[in-house]
Amino acid sequence: MRRTLSILVENRYGELARIVGLFSARGFNIESLTVAETLSTDVSRVTLVTRCDDSVMEQIVKKLSEQVRVLEATDLTGVKHVEREMALLSVKAATKAARERVLGLVSAFRAEVVDLSDDGIIVEVMGDWDRINSLIKLLAPIGIREIARTGTVAMARSPEAPRSVALKV
């Protein structure tokens, strides 16, 4: 099952390695990972997407919460939340027909063209994971040269409080 975790951690060297190690040590791949400062420069938010079952996730969230420098670890899966991700897609479009098809999709997805050349277009698209996957699927037959995705960032919707497994067993 695809799971999105949101982790607040003190902004120090070595902490990310500790967090990531809990996944790699159990043989779980991390699908995406974003890290950046929050309002406080002392605290970073890590948004991590992985796939694993409930009991493993519960154990990992508890282990995360126990980490000395982790302030909070929340499993957003099953909680009302928003997810966003940005992707840059370099698409082959050497012909007029191809360009028109790409531009049609760009407008349908409210994406943006950020670079245009004789033989290609770089598209910037924003949305949740599904939405970006849909555009990639539609652009693939035209020819995608390269993809760069930011990975998911996520936030629980208010007023519902996130189901924090942290320290509440």
Add this chain to the structure above:
Amino acid sequence: MAAIINSSPQPAILEEELEVEATSETMRGARILCEALIREGVDTIFGYPGGAVLHIYDELLKTQDRIKHVLARHEQGAVHMAEGYAKATGKPGVALVTSGPGATNSVTGIANAFMDSTPLVVITGQVPSLLIGNDAFQEVDTVGITRPCTKYNYLLKDVRDLAEIVREAFHIASTGRPGPVVIDIPKDITAQTAPFTYPDHLDLPGYRPDSYGPIEQVKRAVSKICEATRPILYVGGGVIHSNGSEELLELAERLNLPVTPTLMGLGCFPAGHTLCLGMLGMHGTYAANMAISESDVIVAIGVRFDDRVTGALEKFAPQAEIVHVDVAPSSISKNVRAHFPIVGDARSVIRQMLDLLPRDTEEPSRARLAPWWEQIRDWQVYAPLTYKNSDEIIMPQFLCEELYRLTGGEAIIATDVGQHQMWLAQYYPFKGPRQSLTSGGLGTMGFGFPAALGAQIAFPRRQVVAFVGDGGFQMTAQELATAVQYRTNIKIVIMNNNYLGMVRQWQELFYDRAYSSVNMEWLPDFVKLAEAYGATGLRATRPSQLGSVLERGLATPGVVVMDILVSEEENVYPMVPAGAGLKEMVLG
């Protein structure tokens, strides 16, 4: 000559800094480390010098009246000694090693302490800051290697952070679920100077281990326990770490509860007490394993439902509702789902439970639990711990019983892992906490002797015994030099069956006795080995000699190695085969 002294810029800088920080003295990093350790109440360090820690060793020479340094013969030995010291005293143990191989040699000890939740602070030297990442001589990524087997670790980057980091390290190591903390210190930082002030508060916003459990949950658990008709207390190392033995005894006695300790919990409840059923698990007693399997309420305190305790999870205590008290949330519902999870320190939560108990619980409990106890007594009679003694050959169980008799059950005893460890757990009924020092989680051969040595150095006047196998002793036997150098009175009892006994037992039972690399076809003469180190060596080969050899060995001052030749192919029973349920014991 005088000109050289006068031209030294040192006093000028000192004065300048003193003006800024009137209360603090400027000193180099190595000295700050020593002063910080002294502030933490450290009286003993176990270590091994090397290039990266030269400045620290230089300062240790100057502070030797306040901190004793014990020179091990291998870094693994140093860390095990620190762990033995910590387990016996309850204070964090401290080890100091150099960079590179010093750090890698200490990893086994660190991982052992991590698995068994022992508070340790391990200081590792590192190559100078500017060389880190350059494949410098004796460089290794110590924080990277130790990250998964430490509670926390630090790479020091600024001498001004040193005192605060030491303070944090001791706090982290000794609170919550205790564990090892590594501080990796580049050599140049130990030479740099800074004003020394010891911080009076800690800045750890994400680290607040719970002490007391949520009171409503404790209330629910207590009423469940008071209604139970087949309850059992399953208790472990957490009771010892929290110094909760007295509270546990009161809880068990007031509710007339049967008690079964884990290997790590041996001594947290007096083994000779009528309420104690002995250890549970793979080599637990029949009564303990039956009682936990048939129970309706398990009160699990400071335990983690380890696979060596539960056997096959799907067959574990099918009718039981589980109250699980542990200071680490991640230990709860990890292997077995808890119905009443309580995050809190064992002693504090037991105290809460005691405060919630009605005034008179003994009589009602006795009446309610009478049929349960009758059943338990039947199990105890049906299959007590037993073995067939011999006049010809020393039985290992008999050795444990004799050791108990001759030490009055009062000794601190450390073991490695394997048959000797299990027999000691079965046949040496530990009276109190911090008497049994064993490698439980990691199962480290070579742990017992240096751990016992650490305990002996902490308590020079107590009877301390390393009870080890012939295989394990050879892994850290070099520490005999340390034991003799520091004029200790440690006694080493080698249960010598000429085999890697537990592996042999599994090969006998599950591989049709196809013995593969378990026979120690060549062993040193342990008596001569002892003598070569300047210790006393004794040997017993027949049961008639055993009592006198042990008696003489225990009474002889100084380091004594007792090589006890025991039955070679004796097996540890009861045994729950791997993958079987706890009730599916092989009784032998």
